[in-house]
Amino acid sequence: MENVFKKYQISGKAPVTDLSIIFLSGICIMFLLGFLYSCLTTIITIIYFNVFVLFGFSFAIAHISHFLNVTFKIRNKIAAMIITAILSLFATYFQWTFFIYVITFESITPINDLSYIIDLLLDPIYFIDFIIELNSIGAWEIDSVTYTGSSLWLIWLGEVTLTLAISLKIYHKFELKPFSEKDNQWFDKTKILTDFEFIHLKRTFLEDFYKNPAEALMSLKKGNGTRQSNVYIFSTKSQNTFLISIENSIVNKNGRKEPFNVLEPSILNRNHLTSIKEKFTLE
Numbered sequence: 001m002e003n004v005f006k007k008y009q010i011s012g013k014a015p016v017t018d019l020s021i022i023f024l025s026g027i028c029i030m031f032l033l034g035f036l037y038s039c040l041t042t043i044i045t046i047i048y049f050n051v052f053v054l055f056g057f058s059f060a061i062a063h064i065s066h067f068l069n070v071t072f073k074i075r076n077k078i079a080a081m082i083i084t085a086i087l088s089l090f091a092t093y094f095q096w097t098f099f100i101y102v103i104t105f106e107s108i109t110p111i112n113d114l115s116y117i118i119d120l121l122l123d124p125i126y127f128i129d130f131i132i133e134l135n136s137i138g139a140w141e142i143d144s145v146t147y148t149g150s151s152l153w154l155i156w157l158g159e160v161t162l163t164l165a166i167s168l169k170i171y172h173k174f175e176l177k178p179f180s181e182k183d184n185q186w187f188d189k190t191k192i193l194t195d196f197e198f199i200h201l202k203r204t205f206l207e208d209f210y211k212n213p214a215e216a217l218m219s220l221k222k223g224n225g226t227r228q229s230n231v232y233i234f235s236t237k238s239q240n241t242f243l244i245s246i247e248n249s250i251v252n253k254n255g256r257k258e259p260f261n262v263l264e265p266s267i268l269n270r271n272h273l274t275s276i277k278e279k280f281t282l283e
Helices: 016-043 049-072 078-103 114-121 125-136 149-172 202-211 212-216 269-280
Strands: 140-142 146-148 188-191 227-235 242-251 258-266
Touching: 016 049, 016 078, 016 149, 049 078, 078 114, 078 125, 078 149, 114 125, 125 149, 140 269, 202 258, 212 269, 227 258, 242 269
Parallel strands: none
Antiparallel strands: 140 146, 188 227, 227 242, 242 258
């Protein structure tokens, strides 16, 4: 029996040059994002609103990092996660710098005051002294209670920890698409429009699938919307290599689909793909 399911292996490449570009461009974007975050949390002092802003801040960090990593073709999830963590920490440092700037100056004109902002960024001793002094005075007030000292340090530490944790959690959910080293591009992912039944006997199904993929799919009934399986085809513009994957999914109580791999992306022969296309419609 011909093995049509040679598993796709990610190269894990993360070129140093591309990582450097991501790092530098990401820092520039985090600089602007930190300014926006500081303005929102300083101007609007409602504590509950600030919590939503923090989630939005973390969401933006994760998506910006993902966009940069995809654009510069980073095929290593760990390296991408590390970049996300670094950008998150820089964004936090920048937002703190701008926070000091916003509460120090009566008129907010960052372009005119850029030299002061840069000096503040490059002078961590002054930055730390200012934070310590601010901690002794207090910067948080909830229900007429001003928080200072250890309680305020814990609030600030919690803010930093949440920003980092949420950013990484969001990024972790991003799918690392297969990459064609030969074509130097990400595979395009399409889906067979048919929603198949949930595949309970995975091993038995795959044995039939190895023999004749199209016929094995034809033997499946339609899914019921809450428990089903889907088939994905991966290709590149050059059409030299094709991949296929199969995924079970269950809709949980919250209405979200929980995916389970039946077949991870694997190399598919052209003749089998042709047979599948004759029997099914792709997106």
